Structure formats: C-alpha cells, structure tokens
C-alpha cells in the first residue's frame with residue numbers, strides 16, 4: 001500500500017502555525033469545530049440521500065461518536081456522514097478553499113489576543129485540532145464508495161501530510177487526535193461531556209459517548225476508577241435549538257449556538273426566535289452580530305442564513321432569504337412548506353421564499369427599531385415610536401462581558417411567538433427585550449458602528465421598507481459628536497423658518513466639518529448632517545425627503561436659505577450680486593472649459609470661493625469615487641461660487657481681465673476651491689507655478 005506525501009498549501013501551513021500559537025489559551029474550541037464538521041457531514045449526506053437513498057447503505061443512523069483512549073492518549077470523533085474520498089481529503093484538508101485567506105493573514109497584528117479573535121472569526125475549523133494534538137489521523141470513506149476505497153490522512157501539523165488508501169467498512173469519518181502531553185484533560189470523559197454540553201447541546205444529531213461506571217479496585221489498595229460499560233449513550237439534547245420551546249432555551253444556549261453558527265468568538269448583540277404561521281409557515285432564528293466580519297465589503301460575500309426544510313439542512317448562505325443590505329445577519333430559517341429538493345433556482349421563484357424574506361426583513365428591522373428606541377429611552381429622549389403590543393417579538397441580547405449563569409430567557413410572559421400577519425405593518429415594531437440587560441446603553445451605537453453603512457444600502461434596495469430604514473439612520477452633524485443624529489432628531493431642532501434637512505457629503509469627517517460650504521450654516525447656527533460613507537450620496541438619492549421635509553445637499557445647487565435670511569441680508573446679497581456682475585463675466589471667460597458657471601453666493605463667510613454642482617448633478621466626490629473604481633462618469637463641470645465680501649474677490653474686481661495676474665488669480669481661486677472640496681487640481685504643477693508667481 002503506497003503512502004503519498006503532500007505539502008500543505010502555503011496558507012494552511014501559515015494558519016496552522018497561527019492556530020497552535022494563538023489559540024492555545026482557548027484550546028477547547030477544537031471540539032466544537034470537529035463536532036460541527038461531523039454534523040455538517042451528516043447534513044450533507046441527508047441532503048444527497050434525498051436524491052439517492054442508497055447512499056445510506058446498511059447504516060441509516062446519522063450520529064457522532066466520541067471515544068477516548070487514555071493509554072493511547074487519543075480522542076476520536078467519528079461520524080456517519082458523507083465522508084471523503086481520497087481526492088476530497090487531499091483537497092479539503094490540505095488547502096483552504098475560502099477566498100480572502102491571504103487578506104485575512106495580512107490583517108493579523110502579532111498581538112495574540114487580537115489575533116485569536118480574528119482567527120475565531122475566520123473559523124479555523126478542522127485545523128483547530130492541532131491546538132491539542134501533535135498528530136491527527138483522519139480515516140474516511142465517502143458514502144457510495146466501496147469499502148476498499150477508504151482513505152487515511154495523517155499529519156503532524158508541520159509542513160506536510162500523508163495520504164494512503166485503506167479499507168474502511170463504515171461510511172463516514174473518524175478524526176483521531178493524538179493528544180499533546182499538556183492536553184490530556186481531553187481524554188477525560190467528564191471533561192468532554194461538559195464541553196459537549198457547552199458547545200454542542202443544540203446540534204440536532206445525537207452525540208454519543210461510551211457509558212462509564214465506577215469500578216472498585218480489584219486488588220487491595222487500588223482506588224476505584226471509571227470503566228467503560230461498552231454501551232453508547234447520547235450525551236447531548238440532540239434536537240435543533242430552534243425547534244425547542246423558547247422558554248426552555250437559556251441565554252447562554254442562544255449565544256453558544258450563535259458562536260458555532262457564525263464562528264464568532266464574540267457573543268451576538270441581539271437575537272430573535274419566532275415561529276411564523278399564516279400562508280407560509282417557518283421558524284426563524286436571527287442573530288445580530290456585535291462586530292463586522294472582515295469580508296463585509298466583499299461583493300461576493302454570502303448571506304449568513306442557513307436554510308432547513310422540516311429540520312433537514314438544505315443549504316448554507318441562502319441569499320434569497322435576506323436582502324443584501326442585511327447581509328450581516330446570521331441565522332437559521334426552517335421552512336415547513338418548501339420541497340426538500342429545493343434548488344437555488346427554485347428559491348428564486350418561490351412565493352414562499354419571498355414571504356420568508358419579507359418576514360425576515362421585517363423582523364430584523366423590528367429588532368433594530370427596538371434597540372434604537374431603547375437607546376433613546378436610555379438617553380432620556382422620548383421613545384421614537386409607540387410600541388404596539390400586537391405580534392410581539394422577543395429579542396434577546398448578548399453582551400461582551402462574560403455571560404452570567406444561564407437564566408430563564410423570557411420569563412413566563414411570552415411563549416413562542418406567532419406572527420400571523422404577513423403584511424408589513426407597524427404591528428411588529430414592539431420589541432420585548434430580555435430582562436434588563438437590554439437596557440444597557442450603547443447597543444444601537446455598537447450596531448451602527450459595525451453595520452450602519454451597510455444598512456444605508458437599503459434605501460436604494462428596498463422600496464417597501466425605505467421609510468423604516470430612514471428612521472434607523474444616524475449621522476454625525478455640525479452640532480453633535482459621533483454618529484448619533486437621526487433625521488427625527490434633526491427635524492425636532494430645526495430653526496424657525498428652516499425648510500430643509502441640510503447635509504454635506506465628503507471623503508472624511510474632517511473634510512466635511514471644515515468645508516467652506518458650511519460657513520453660512522455655521523454662522524447662522526443651522527445644523528448640517530455630515531455624511532462620509534461612500535454609500536451616502538448614492539443612498540440619499542433614493543430619499544428626497546424625510547417625513548415631508550426635503551433633504552438638501554449644501555454642495556448642490558444654489559443655497560436658498562429662504563426665511564432664514566432676514567430682509568437686510570437679502571438686500572445686501574442682492575446689492576453685492578449686482579456689483580460683482582462684471583467680475584463674474586471676467587471669471588467665466590478666464591475659466592472657460594473648467595466651470596459650468598460662475599455665480600455669487602451667500603453660503604460663504606470666510607472663504608473666497610467654493611465649487612458646487614447643479615441641483616440634479618452627481619457630487620464631485622461621488623464622481624471621483626466612481627472614476628477611481630474605473631467606472632464611466634459623465635463629464636460634468638462644477639459651478640464656481642464666489643463670496644462677494646471676500647477681500648480677494650474685491651481685489652480681483654479691480655484687475656483687468658485677460659492680464660496674466662488676473663488669469664493666475666482666477667485659476668488659483670478655482671484650484672483652491674477644488675482642494676478645499678477634497679479634489680486635486682488637474683495640473684498641480686501649474687497651480688504651484690501660479691501661486692509662486694503671486695507670492696513674489
């Protein structure tokens with residue numbers, strides 16, 4: 001029998017090194033990972049066997065067995081799942097298929113604590129076995145292959161692994177860990193049972209261990225010891241978490257399930273478990289993570305929803321079940337109506353799937369509304385929306401501190417929730433939080449910091465829920481630190497006579513705050529929302545108004561402060577505009593080809609000029625961004641607005657058009673306005689030359 005040696009893919013070798021060096025402070029997670037793989041393997045078999053029942057052969061049982069041998073210092077996790085062929089073992093246990101591995105590696109800082117969290121997020125899976133083992137042997141046979149086509153995979157976790165063909169009667173996989181000297185605790189049955197209870201109670205498969213009893217020492221002086229009874233006992237609850245009555249699930253169990261589902265070391269921020277009845281019946285268990293994953297911005301990132309049909313796992317990443325702008329949500333949907341052989345194509349067309357997706361969307365928005373309302377209440381402000389008790393939602397909350405002893409989650413007031421409404425109504429805006437933990441301030445802020453920019457995409461993607469999404473948005477503003485201002489807050493403190501919600505988009509918070517376009521707003525004490533996410537401008541193009549008040553970019557179109565200006569100011573502005581008219585013509589001539597128009601403005605106080613775009617135009621910031629991304633951008637020219645009161649403008653009025661000095665000043669004025677707005681002069685060298693000519 002020949003043994004072949006294979007080298008690990010470079011990333012695996014690197015990951016292995018990291019795993020063993022960063023995760024040893026939390027070695028026990030390996031068991032969770034191996035059981036999770038075993039459970040996935042059984043799920044896969046169950047799914048494939050829907051089409052080909054013969055795959056079960058003479059072993060219909062799907063289960064996981066955990067055995068230890070203290071003398072041999074081994075721990076073996078065996079499943080009766082799909083198994084692996086030789087080629088699969090080489091591919092799956094020698095390479096990392098996930099995209100983004102390199103990216104992940106580059107994010108590691110060398111700081112052990114931070115790195116171990118990152119690794120946890122990434123999901124080390126199988127390789128975590130090497131935290132406790134100095135050698136791992138995997139024996140496997142794929143369902144449907146004959147016994148003599150089994151495979152043995154062996155590695156010491158250094159640069160390579162060996163593979164040989166074996167005969168294996170049983171379908172499925174055994175992972176045999178040769179425990180390190182410092183990890184022998186994992187050969188202890190009681191310790192393992194404790195860990196299974198902690199991490200894998202909710203796994204829907206039976207996890208079995210050999211029974212043990214105390215045996216008296218046979219010889220004198222020999223203490224009693226544990227001996228195997230030879231019978232296999234199920235040591236976990238072995239029913240899927242979401243199928244249990246909610247009152248029987250502890251906070252801790254909800255969190256543990258999340259951590260396994262999401263491969264996240266941090267507990268979730270909130271969750272919601274509901275059984276939905278009506279035309280479409282399903283159970284949804286949705287989690288809001290407390291931090292953003294690394295690949296949140298990856299366009300190909302999969303949705304985090306696992307689809308089950310009547311407890312049978314169907315597929316991961318069922319993107320049809322959650323809109324893209326809620327892609328950060330993790331969870332499980334278990335449908336009672338979909339056919340077991342549902343394909344991705346079928347999902348796209350299914351009416352039931354659309355109903356589930358809508359139900360999920362509304363549930364998530366309700367969770368967020370509940371958190372936002374709670375935050376507001378904690379801050380002393382009026383609660384945003386009156387809660388409506390119909391169609392209650394339970395939202396449990398996680399916290400970053402070590403979890404307290406498991407407690408009854410929702411008391412006896414709430415049994416399983418039944419949402420009979422399918423229409424998006426306000427009925428489900430009522431959120432009942434789990435005990436007082438949810439009253440901690442800061443949860444919505446944590447959510448917003450991690451996922452706010454993604455939620456904003458919903459303005460463009462989800463017509464039906466646009467108004468609800470708009471209420472959840474938060475921005476920095478000229479009068480508040482941090483991203484805490486909602487449109488409703490803004491409206492509540494609008495000035496008398498103010499007719500619009502003003503905002504500015506810029507590349508950075510500093511550029512937004514210091515933009516010349518804000519000068520008159522600052523002078524008059526008018527609040528302006530500062531928007532610095534890439535998605536802001538695109539998203540806001542779908543939100544022309546908020547509850548009847550138009551949204552107005554301060555960098556688009558002419559400012560019309562309307563009633564915010566008094567008569568004297570209006571008169572002065574008109575007079576200035578009149579007197580500066582000849583200069584406008586001279587500037588238009590000098591900057592022909594660069595500007596669309598030159599006009600006088602009242603928006604400036606300290607700066608001589610600024611650039612704006614026409615009302616319906618794309619902002620210069622967005623145009624720059626699209627250009628950088630290699631997308632075609634229509635050539636639009638900005639409007640140069642000048643401040644008639646500024647000394648530089650007054651000086652230019654006295655210069656003759658067409659002279660080199662006037663020409664230099666005109667271009668410098670334009671280029672400086674461009675710089676202030678975050679752009680770059682098209683000809684930086686010419687700009688420098690002109691400034692120097694003016695300086696001497």
Ligand SMILES: Nc1ncnc2c1ncn2[C@@H]1O[C@H](COP(=O)(O)OP(=O)(O)OP(=O)(O)O)[C@@H](O)[C@H]1O
Nearest residue numbers: 037038041081083084092093123124125126127173
């Ligand atoms: N018990 C098993 N039975 C069958 N295949 C397995 C088993 N354990 C691992 N594998 C295969 O090896 C692959 C790699 O496993 P690993 O745990 O490293 O990552 P993963 O399970 O794909 O990802 P993650 O752990 O992040 O969910 C799996 O995708 C699967 O194909």
